Amino acid sequence: MKNVILAMSGGIDSSVALYLLKKEGFNVRGVTMQNGSMSEKEIKDAQLVARQNGVEWELVDIEKEFKKEIEKYFIETYAIGMTPNPCAVCNRKIKFGLLIEMMRRKYGDVYYATGHYARIVKIQGNYFFSQATDLKKDQSYFLSTVKKEYLPKIIFPLADLTKEEVRKIAEQKNIRTAKKPDSQEICFIPEDDYRKYLLDHGVQTKRGNFVFVDGTVMGTHDGTCNYTIGQRKGLGISYSEKLFVKEIKVGSNEVILDVHQNMYHTGLIADRLNMFINMREIGEISQKMLKCKVRSNSKPVNVKIKLIKDKLEVLFEEKQFAVSPGQLCVIYCDEKVVLSGRIVAAVEKTEKE
């Protein structure tokens, strides 16, 4: 019987995952991490679900590491004018990093499962994340940062299920968390108000100018960290057309605005690459097969990619809206994630090369 550690949040997904793993005959042990933001109630839920299924369960305190790796990253990224992706970093550093290591230290080389909607596939000895059956819930984008070495031991029990099916199972099996709403928002940010969070954590905000691309001052903003590329809401500027944040200049404390049609980019540069196969192998794949997602809920677009030193250059077949530095660029081949990187710059090329 295989031993598997299941990360449990107390929500419906990990609860159903537990049921499925048991059904498959795994010897399951539950673990819930306290990152400083889990409520007593959520922890209790996780514990009770574990008990309901007769599995051992433990709580591990990772608050200190979480604050250091995720919250600090979040704050610092905004401070330098980029847009962080805390969930993606958490997956790499915490959920599929620190936590796995802690469990391995205690229980040896066990399997590790979570309630994510994604798949792991093995092709010619290589493991890949792949899109879930339920494309609406697919989380491969957020998982693309996870170190390759962990994949052989990861199990996603929900890979082939839709959210509806998961809910149905939860109801049928009388899982106590069945009717919980989907979680969303950033787990460590109260009230979903990240601007307030940044203020409370000492991010300096200086008022500055909203500047139209042609140089016209359009109004006053209250700190560059309150904005992100592509943002439209909350600018408070009435103009003949909708205006979007085109660029954030921390140095001059300016937020550059532009109209919708000028918000598209032809490509991007990414660093901090996480490769699931090497570039040579990618080269063997026809470039025609490669697609890219620049945000979690966008349709993949065909791309051409090129490695330049340790950075990746990506050129889109169709222009993409508001490519935002700090966010993730994930390259897919079919449904598989072949590599991902952190966007450092958007590229705008004119017609000719």
Added chain:
RNA sequence: UGGGGCGUAGCCAAGUUGGUAAGGCAUCGGAAUUUGGAUCCGACAUUCGGGAGUUCGAGUCUCUCCGCCUCAG
């Protein structure tokens, strides 16, 4: 002080021969969403600078007052 122009929601702005207030932007609410952002749907002037008058009926016509812009000295 004379001549001309203008004054419609937070902003911009339609409004025809008087017939019962377009649209855009912003804002707010909801949907969606393991980041941020986008997106979608919905709501947003009993009232047209104030007052009086003509009319069955006025943002649209008349008078008057107020405010602003502009051209003359």
